[in-house]
Amino acid sequence: MKDKIQIEKYIEDLENQFKNKFSKSKEIFEQGLDYFPNSVAQPARTLKPFPPFIESASGNSVMTVDGVELLDFWQGHFCNILGHNHPVLTEAISSNITNNCALQSGFLTPLENELASLFRKTTNMESFIFTTSGTLATMYATMLGLSYTKKSLVLKLEGGWHGAQPWSVTGVKYPEGINKNVLESSGLPEDWDEQVVTVPMNDIEALTKCFDKCGDKIGVFILELVLGNSGMVMANKDFIKEVRRLTEQYGVVLIIDEMVTGFRVRAGGLYKLYDIEPDLVTFGKVVTGGMPFACIAGKRKIIEEASSSKKIRVWADSGTFNCHPTSLRVAIETIKYLVEHEQEIYPSIIKKMNTLRNACKEIMCKYNIDIDITGESNDDSIPNFPIGTIRFIKDKEKYDKTKAINHWNGDLVDTNLRDRVIRIALMLKGIYVWQGMGVVTHSHSEDDIIKLISAYEEFASELGN
Numbered sequence: 001m002k003d004k005i006q007i008e009k010y011i012e013d014l015e016n017q018f019k020n021k022f023s024k025s026k027e028i029f030e031q032g033l034d035y036f037p038n039s040v041a042q043p044a045r046t047l048k049p050f051p052p053f054i055e056s057a058s059g060n061s062v063m064t065v066d067g068v069e070l071l072d073f074w075q076g077h078f079c080n081i082l083g084h085n086h087p088v089l090t091e092a093i094s095s096n097i098t099n100n101c102a103l104q105s106g107f108l109t110p111l112e113n114e115l116a117s118l119f120r121k122t123t124n125m126e127s128f129i130f131t132t133s134g135t136l137a138t139m140y141a142t143m144l145g146l147s148y149t150k151k152s153l154v155l156k157l158e159g160g161w162h163g164a165q166p167w168s169v170t171g172v173k174y175p176e177g178i179n180k181n182v183l184e185s186s187g188l189p190e191d192w193d194e195q196v197v198t199v200p201m202n203d204i205e206a207l208t209k210c211f212d213k214c215g216d217k218i219g220v221f222i223l224e225l226v227l228g229n230s231g232m233v234m235a236n237k238d239f240i241k242e243v244r245r246l247t248e249q250y251g252v253v254l255i256i257d258e259m260v261t262g263f264r265v266r267a268g269g270l271y272k273l274y275d276i277e278p279d280l281v282t283f284g285k286v287v288t289g290g291m292p293f294a295c296i297a298g299k300r301k302i303i304e305e306a307s308s309s310k311k312i313r314v315w316a317d318s319g320t321f322n323c324h325p326t327s328l329r330v331a332i333e334t335i336k337y338l339v340e341h342e343q344e345i346y347p348s349i350i351k352k353m354n355t356l357r358n359a360c361k362e363i364m365c366k367y368n369i370d371i372d373i374t375g376e377s378n379d380d381s382i383p384n385f386p387i388g389t390i391r392f393i394k395d396k397e398k399y400d401k402t403k404a405i406n407h408w409n410g411d412l413v414d415t416n417l418r419d420r421v422i423r424i425a426l427m428l429k430g431i432y433v434w435q436g437m438g439v440v441t442h443s444h445s446e447d448d449i450i451k452l453i454s455a456y457e458e459f460a461s462e463l464g465n
């Protein structure tokens, strides 16, 4: 790589070009500066010095207010597996408008049963609760599990994220191990850090120790099979099998949060490829088709904790916008489409992602840039994940790719290059990436993959030596 001074100069040049090319976005950003606590309404979408603002989005790309078309590998926080505004889904929305059932009526419709039966067919789960966001789904699922087990401790993975809800804000970015949980949100009761314990992913020894120490107190273990917040680190099959064994032994409700992984590599949950049966599963993102929706699926005996036949039940299903008719219609059409086109969609997405991953590695190596690309499976029965990030490695000696938490360790990984510089550099070349790479969807053609590979080549030649 170039030396520190050359890189600083390179970044300064990029920012100047960016300010010129995206000047209208800059103007809108500056107009909104004092409305929101983080300068923009959705901080996950912002960027220093300012984010691009868009006017429209279609298929593989978005059009910014500056008139710049960006080939998009972020795709609605990963919910648009068919690309932006897929016609099958926008037609479904139009038909709801035509039939006067586009907005919330506050009545039940036949759509709820139709969607539940699709979930049952694709997941084999018995019972369902629908809600409006992944955050609520994981929070309700946790409450159901705690109510069922009558225990109060929640176990999660270091570096895991389940939305900004009270049981998910520990050990997200700066975890320090099982006995030192770091509460990363204020505004919660003082002793809240005692409600959640964390273990590192793929570490069977730490997992066993944790269960030996507090297995009897744990009511819920919530985890992802691919740690999204840690840049898509895949769980090992033997780790997950041990998780299932221990949770059964200790009577712990196992929640697999499939917000990112669900319907991503097959028309159903990823847990099937891990050969386990969770107690509860949460789905959102892909199955929503881009509308606000999420689902808790699971064993009837646990979901029954929400039943009004109980004296005190889990309040997991109220909400003005629950079962919004347009969200349900779009979810139905999305799942149907994914089931009908399963063989056409998934193998091709995975193949394109593998091409991208391999080419990126070769290019960075050619220019002496040390990187690691996340999302790789180490089991033949589980494909590489179609979402990946590029970690620019700062300290090769100390960097350990098996440790998910290294993703946020600024001493080992250059987070500025990954989260900011490459994003700006590639936007100047007409491509929008997330953490250096992002998601490959059905909307991306082989040509789109080649475009991103060529952009990597240019970027690497600018940054490397």
Ligand SMILES: Cc1ncc(COP(=O)(O)O)c(C=O)c1O
Pocket (backbone or CB within 6 Å): 077, 133, 134, 135, 136, 138, 161, 162, 163, 164, 224, 228, 257, 258, 259, 260, 284, 285, 294
């Ligand atoms: C694994 C996981 N769970 C839960 C959530 C929260 O979902 P939502 O943003 O729909 O509230 C997210 C969001 O990114 C997620 O990645």
